[in-house]
Amino acid sequence: xxxxxxxxxxxxxxxxxxxxxxxxxxxxxxxxxxxxxxxxxxxxxxxxxxxxxxxxxxxxxxxxxxxxxxxxxxxxxxxxxxxxxxxxxxxxxxxxxxxxxxxxxxxxxxxxxxxxxxxxxxxxxxxxxxxxxxxxxxxxxxxxxxxxxxxxxxxxxxxxxxxxxxxxxxxxxxxxxxxxxxxxxxxxxxxxxxxxxxxxxxxxxxxxxxxxxxxxxxxxxxxxxxxxxxxxxxxxxxxxxxxxxxxxxxxxxxxxxxxxxxxxxxxxxxxxxxxxxxxxxxxxxxxxxxxxxxxxxxxxxxxxxxxxxxxxxxxxxxxxxxxxxxxxxxxxxxxxxxxxxxxxxxxxxxxxxxxxxxxxxxx
Amino acid sequence: xxxxxxxxxxxxxxxxxxxxxxxxxxxxxxxxxxxxxxxxxxxxxxxxxxxxxxxxxxxxxxxxxxxxxxxxxxxxxxxxxxxxxxxxxxxxxxxxxxxxxxxxxxxxxxxxxxxxxxxxxxxxxxxxxxxxxxxxxxxxxxxxxxxxxxxxxxxxxxxxxxxxxxxxxxxxxxxxxxxxxxxxxxxxxxxxxxxxxxxxxxxxxxxxxxxxxxxxxxxxxxxxxxxxxxxxxxxxxxxxxxxxxxxxxxxxxxxxxxxxxxxxxxxxxxxxxxxxxxxxxxxxxxxxxxxxxxxxxxxxxxxxxxxxxxxxxxxxxxxxxxxxxxxxxxxxxxxxxxxxxxxxxxxxxxxxxxx
Numbered sequence: 001x002x003x004x005x006x007x008x009x010x011x012x013x014x015x016x017x018x019x020x021x022x023x024x025x026x027x028x029x030x031x032x033x034x035x036x037x038x039x040x041x042x043x044x045x046x047x048x049x050x051x052x053x054x055x056x057x058x059x060x061x062x063x064x065x066x067x068x069x070x071x072x073x074x075x076x077x078x079x080x081x082x083x084x085x086x087x088x089x090x091x092x093x094x095x096x097x098x099x100x101x102x103x104x105x106x107x108x109x110x111x112x113x114x115x116x117x118x119x120x121x122x123x124x125x126x127x128x129x130x131x132x133x134x135x136x137x138x139x140x141x142x143x144x145x146x147x148x149x150x151x152x153x154x155x156x157x158x159x160x161x162x163x164x165x166x167x168x169x170x171x172x173x174x175x176x177x178x179x180x181x182x183x184x185x186x187x188x189x190x191x192x193x194x195x196x197x198x199x200x201x202x203x204x205x206x207x208x209x210x211x212x213x214x215x216x217x218x219x220x221x222x223x224x225x226x227x228x229x230x231x232x233x234x235x236x237x238x239x240x241x242x243x244x245x246x247x248x249x250x251x252x253x254x255x256x257x258x259x260x261x262x263x264x265x266x267x268x269x270x271x272x273x274x275x276x277x278x279x280x281x282x283x284x285x286x287x288x289x290x291x292x293x294x295x296x297x298x299x300x301x302x303x304x305x306x307x308x309x310x311x312x313x314x315x316x317x318x319x320x321x322x323x324x325x326x327x328x329x330x331x332x333x334x335x336x337x338x339x340x341x342x343x344x345x346x347x348x349x350x351x352x353x354x355x356x357x358x359x360x361x362x363x
Numbered sequence: 364x365x366x367x368x369x370x371x372x373x374x375x376x377x378x379x380x381x382x383x384x385x386x387x388x389x390x391x392x393x394x395x396x397x398x399x400x401x402x403x404x405x406x407x408x409x410x411x412x413x414x415x416x417x418x419x420x421x422x423x424x425x426x427x428x429x430x431x432x433x434x435x436x437x438x439x440x441x442x443x444x445x446x447x448x449x450x451x452x453x454x455x456x457x458x459x460x461x462x463x464x465x466x467x468x469x470x471x472x473x474x475x476x477x478x479x480x481x482x483x484x485x486x487x488x489x490x491x492x493x494x495x496x497x498x499x500x501x502x503x504x505x506x507x508x509x510x511x512x513x514x515x516x517x518x519x520x521x522x523x524x525x526x527x528x529x530x531x532x533x534x535x536x537x538x539x540x541x542x543x544x545x546x547x548x549x550x551x552x553x554x555x556x557x558x559x560x561x562x563x564x565x566x567x568x569x570x571x572x573x574x575x576x577x578x579x580x581x582x583x584x585x586x587x588x589x590x591x592x593x594x595x596x597x598x599x600x601x602x603x604x605x606x607x608x609x610x611x612x613x614x615x616x617x618x619x620x621x622x623x624x625x626x627x628x629x630x631x632x633x634x635x636x637x638x639x640x641x642x643x644x645x646x647x648x649x650x651x652x653x654x655x656x657x658x659x660x661x662x663x664x665x666x667x668x669x670x671x672x673x674x675x676x677x678x679x680x681x682x683x684x685x686x687x688x689x690x691x692x693x694x695x696x697x698x699x700x701x702x703x704x705x706x707x708x709x710x711x712x713x714x715x716x717x718x
Contacts, residue, residue: 086508144699148706153504154448154646154656158702161643162695165688173686279512282505292505324519324635327512334509335495342499 021288021304028311032056035315044194051194056314058196064310065198066092066257069205070277071284071306073253075297076209080222080246081145082294083152084282090163091137091251092258092274097167099130099259100176100268103183114174123182131255137163138251145247146240160278167270177267187264198260205253210299222246226294276327280309283330286337392653392705393665400668403675411682419546420558425674427560430567431456431626432670435641436648437574437663438618443649444578445611446591446658447496447503451510452619453641455488457634458514459623464526464633467533474532482620488514489616490609497608511642518635525634528627536562537628563625570621575663587611592659640691644673647698655705672697 032039042055070088077085101108103126104116119126137159144155190197213219224232225239233239257277262268286292287308288301309330316326339345408417415421426433435452442449459481466477488510495506528534540559547557578584586607590597598604626638650656651672652665673694680690 084504144702148703150702150706151504151656154702157450157643157646158695158699161640162692162699165691165695168686168688169692173688276512279508282508292502322519322523324523325516328516328520331509331511331513331516334512335506338501338505339495339499342501344498344500348498 018289018298018301018304021301021308024287025304025308025311028308028315032311032315035318050189050191052189053194053196058199060307060311060314061199062196063314064307065196065202066260066274067277067280067284067306067310068202068303069253069257069260070281071288071302072206072209072299073250074281074285075288075290075299075302076213076222076246077152077250078226078282078285078290078292079294079297080226081152081243082226082292083145084278084285084292085141085156085247085250086153086278086282087137087141087156087159087163088250088254088257088281089274089277090160090167091134091254092261092277093167093268093270094137094159094163094170094258095130095134095255096258096262096268096273097170097176097270098133099126100178100262101170102126102129103178104176108176109172109174114172115177115179117179119180127259130259131252134251134253134255134258135248136251137254138248139244141251142244142247146243164270167268167273171268171270173270175267175269178262179266184263184266187260187262187266198264201256201260205256206299206303213299218242223296227296279327279330279334280306280313283334283337284309286334286341291341292338390653392701392708393662393668395704396652396665396668396672400672400675403672403679407675407679407682414682415550416678416682418548418558419543420556421678423543423558423560423564425671425678426564426567428629429670429674430561430563430629431622431624432641432644432648433567433622433667434570434618434625435622436645436652436666436670437571438615438622439642439645440649440652440654440661440663440666441574441578441587441611441618442503442615443646443654443656444591444658444661445587445608446594447608447612448646448656449492449507449510449612449615449619450504450642450646451488451492451507451514452622452645453638453643454511454514454518455485455616455619456623456626456638456641457636458518458521459485459620460627460630460637461518461521461526461633461635463533463624463627464528465521467528467530468526474530478624481624482617485616485618485620485623486613487616489613489619492616493609493612496612497605515635522633523635525632527632533628534631537631541565561628563628566621567625570618571663571667574618578663583607583610588659643698644670644694647694648673650698650705651701655709656702657709 029039036056039056042053042058044051045054046052074084074088077083100116102121103119103123105120107116107118107120108114141152141156141159144150144158145152148155186197186201188196213222221232221237221242224235225237225242229239254274258274261273282292284305285302287305288298288303290297290301312329312333313326316329317323321329404422408421410416435456439449439452462481462484463477466472466480467474472480492506492510495501496503539562541562543558543560545558547555549555578587586597586602589600589602590604590607594604623638627633630637648669649661649666650669652661652667652669654661654665676693676697677690680687680693
């Protein structure tokens with residue numbers, strides 16, 4: 001078993017699929033190790049009588065969990081529809097806002113108070129509403145893309161703006177706090193468990209997705225739809241249903257990420273929840289060696305990509321780059337990665353090199 | 364006898380089909396937009412008579428505050444016609460406004476030099492994006508998404524402060540009022556108010572007309588439509604697809620810089636959060652005005668109508684003193700409606716052609 005996994009890993013790295021993301025992660029980690037020598041140290045700290053794992057690596061994994069979940073979903077969306085879902089950040093905010101609105105129903109916004117001290121409906125129902133809202137947003141996107149044949153990025157542009165507006169509406173234009181202890185479990189620690197809950201959640205989402213795609217035909221179907229939509233349909237696959245499913249899954253994952261993000265700060269901040277995360281998710285997919293024009297995909301690559309980006313973000317923040325300025329570096333990274341992936345780059349360079357050397361010879 | 368009847372029926376049927384094909388065309392969408400605008404504006408005139416929405420000045424104010432958007436929406440229309448998209452325009456506007464503010468207020472650079480630098484930056488920005496899209500064949504959305512984050516981040520790198528512009532040359536243009544000779548009215552205090560526009564409206568309309576002529580009356584414009592309609596066939600026809608695309612994106616960069624200047628004349632400040640979601644407004648204006656996102660069709664007059672519809676919604680939301688995110692939701696809903704309508708019409712047109 002172990003041997004098989006190792007062989008497969010070797011094969012994958014040698015064929016170059018996973019080599020690129022691993023090299024990127026390695027570079028970022030080395031850079032971090034040089035800047036902060038105790039980068040890899042993990043300690044158990046006692047915070048309020050509870051053992052908590054503490055360290056840079058744990059912190060990065062914890063913060064990267066939303067990104068890992070979104071990157072997983074985004075990989076599937078990119079693979080089957082050759083486009084990206086840019087509404088994930090807005091859907092995060094929207095589903096988080098709706099769940100907080102339900103949890104504080106009747107209390108929130110009354111007498112100008114924007115804090116919830118007691119759940120008005122059971123917590124589980126609140127979570128369920130968030131997941132349902134996320135899935136509904138996904139169905140909306142999927143319907144536009146699969147049935148009405150609208151370009152994915154344009155279709156999701158509607159929710160990209162409208163979603164945040166709707167989130168503001170439910171949040172009443174304020175930052176709504178939820179002052180109940182159990183609300184903070186998802187994004188922080190469950191009492192008695194030293195590992196942050198969000199890491200478990202991210203691992204669960206990735207594992208379930210990987211198992212489903214590996215042990216059912218769905219993974220093959222998604223790739224085949226992504227490679228050639230028409231041919232797959234003629235072959236007997238319901239292409240549009242598979243695309244719809246992928247977008248619904250993406251909405252669901254965005255809702256999970258939204259729950260983690262709101263739980264982490266114990267409040268819904270409709271303006272900033274999941275802001276700019278869509279670029280990070282797309283970047284993670286691209287970094288993972290996946291082509292943004294659809295077809296074959298590697299979930300492992302996307303997860304590594306997500307962790308790389310979060311390490312980069314954390315280390316840039318540690319180097320006194322403000323959050324406002326971060327997008328500059330990320331945008332440059334995106335362009336370099338997609339330019340390297342471009343099939344046109346090599347011929348272009350070769351042609352120009354030939355022209356240059358040709359001229360040199362003539363002279 | 365029956366044969367001629369059949370022929371007659373066939374003629375009627377094919378004639379009806381071609382009428383149907385025209386009816387479902389994008390001119391019909393433009394017609395819907397214009398009619399919708401007139402209906403909405405008339406309703407607004409009657410409902411908000413008490414706050415002078417029925418006066419000419421209200422209409423002119425809509426122009427005054429949207430001069431930048433008009434230019435940027437027409438640039439966006441051009442990019443959409445060639446089958447691309449540029450979602451970096453909002454961030455670019457913020458960056459250029461910030462550049463203008465910093466150059467004029469902090470470094471005391473002459474107004475005209477500052478404007479020239481901004482225009483050159485716009486051309487370079489557009490050129491780089493266009494080169495990546497046309498020569499490396501990267502997806503326009505990805506490239507301009509990166510451009511959007513780059514420009515917004517750069518704005519924060521320049522400075523995170525809010526700077527208001529007090530430069531004398533700049534203020535002279537920004538505050539100049541061009542009086543319209545008719546439509547004046549006397550307000551409650553007995554003062555005669557004459558309707559006015561700012562110079563930026565004149566500049567915006569001039570830009571709009573230039574782009575309209577460029578697209579509809581020149582060889583370059585025909586090429587743009589042809590490439591948007593079918594890239595492969597245009598290439599086989601001998602058009603230089605890549606160069607035309609590059610020129611379109613570069614020109615769009617210049618237009619964004621020009622629009623940013625007009626926007627800045629209205630806002631007179633540089634701020635990181637400025638013009639957030641502007642790209643959405645520009646795309647929405649073009650789409651509402653009958654330019655489909657699939658390329659090959661569209662015109663800038665429709666986009667102008669799209670801008671005015673959005674501003675009508677905005678002024679409605681303002682007059683009802685609702686929160687500004689309602690405007691966001693309304694515009695997103697309207698955009699969704701028009702995108703769906705276009706897709707339905709495209710399907711019907713296909714059917715009508717076949718039938």
